[in-house]
Amino acid sequence: MPHPQSGAPPGSQPARPVTEAIRxxxxxxxxxxxxxxxxxxxxxxTTVRTGGDGDFGLFTAAAAGAVMKRWESLATDTGCGSMVHARQVHGCSVTLHEAxxxxxxxxxxxxxHATRRAGTLLAVSVADCVxxxxxxxxxxxxxxxHAGWRGVAGGIxxxxxxxxxxxxxxHAREAHMHMGPAICGRCYEVGREVHEALGLPRPASPGEPVDLRRLLVDRARAAGADPAHLTTSTFCTxxxxxxxxxHRGGDAGRQIAVLGIAPDDSGSPGGEWLDDHRRERH
Ligand SMILES: [Zn+2]
Incomplete structure (x- = not known):
């Protein structure tokens, strides 16, 4: 059984833990x-904080010039000619990008965001959310x-x-899912209303933590996902x-998680941004 302070609901099973490696x-x-x-x-x-740097936030008070430079560098690194991002509203809508x-x-x-298009890099910004x-x-x-408690509760x-x-x-059983770096089930202390919104038992005392990644894994299983295809990052933000x-730690910055299909379909970084865009395949 889970530890009472782990933030995991009774009967829940963890996904395989994975520690992301540096590229x-x-x-x-x-x-x-x-x-x-x-x-x-x-x-x-997922991008990382490097010293006090590495902010990718486009909807925060960060200096736009420095932030845009990082986005452009990421495009060069990945060879992806297109990048897709949006202001996040803790809702449940997912946009399909075809062109x-x-x-x-x-x-x-x-x-x-979702796509089948090679060379299009999807991005969500996070700083505790999953x-x-x-x-x-x-x-x-x-x-x-991007899944915070509202998104999880709403069914994103x-x-x-x-x-x-x-x-x-x-079908969900064919999908491979990874819950990336996010706040862990010991750190994420929330009010009773959050437990209730997430369908969890009302806690005895306010401020008990919840484990959002564990809840997402439970929900993925309930939707028919293959447990062998589910992993969770060992990192707590x-x-x-x-x-x-x-965010809870007082940082104003945001990392971004990125996911896409390599422009050359091999996963290796490409050359110049525009060149890669021209030779993308479908
Ligand atoms: Zn933690």
């Missing part, structure tokens, strides 16, 4: 090592969600899985010395 570049990324081997056609990872312009596209506000990475190998499709994961079925013909921004 060096102009913008260092923490990448899922198992996925890097299994899905070399996928570009994936994307070169450069950075700010889509209408939403908390999830980036949910989803790969559908048979359909060669990817989806990336279920909405995303419904989209996978509808638009890519992929809040505790210890994790190389990530934490």
């Amino acid at each position: 060096h570049g102009r913008i260092p990324l923490r990448v899922h090592p198992g996925w890097a081997r299994a899905f070399p056609w996928v570009v994936q990872g 994307t312009p070169p450069g950075l596209l700010l889509a209408p506000p939403c908390d999830g 980036p949910v990475f989803v790969v559908a190998p048979r359909a060669r499709a990817v989806m990336l969600l 994961l279920e909405a995303g899985l419904a989209m996978l079925k509808r638009d890519f013909g992929t 809040r505790c210890a010395d994790a190389p990530f921004f934490s």
Whole structure:
């Protein structure tokens, strides 16, 4: 049984823990090592805080010039000619991107993105909330969600899985899902109303923590996901010395989680941004 302070609901089973490895570049990324081997056609990872730097927030008070430079460097590193991001509203809407312009596209506000298009990099910003990475190998499709407690409670994961079925013909059991760096089940202390919104038993005392990643794993299983395809990052953004921004920890900065299909379909970084865009495949 879970430890009472773990933030996990009774009867819940953890997913396999994974520690993201560093991929060096102009913008260092923490990448899922198992996925890097299994899905070399996928570009994936989470940016890191480097000293007091590394902020990718486009909707914060960060200096726009420095932030945009980082986005451009990431495009160069990954060879992705298009990047997609949106202001996040803790909702449950997921946007399907079939055609994307070169450069950075700010889509209408939403908390999830999906694509089958090679060379389009999906991005969500996080700093304690959970980036949910989803790969559908048979359909060669990817989806990336931003899940805070409101999104989890509202069903963003279920909405995303419904989209996978509808638009890519992929059932949840075929999908591979990774719950990325986020606040852990010991650090995320929340009020009783959050427990209630998440469908959890009313806690004896206020301020008991919840484990959002564990809840997402439970929900993925309930939707039919194969437990062997589910993993959770060992990183907590809040505790210890994790190389990530934490909103609860007082950081104003945001890292981004990114997911896409490599422009050359091999997972290796490409050359110049525009060149890669010209030779992208479908
Ligand atoms: Zn923690």
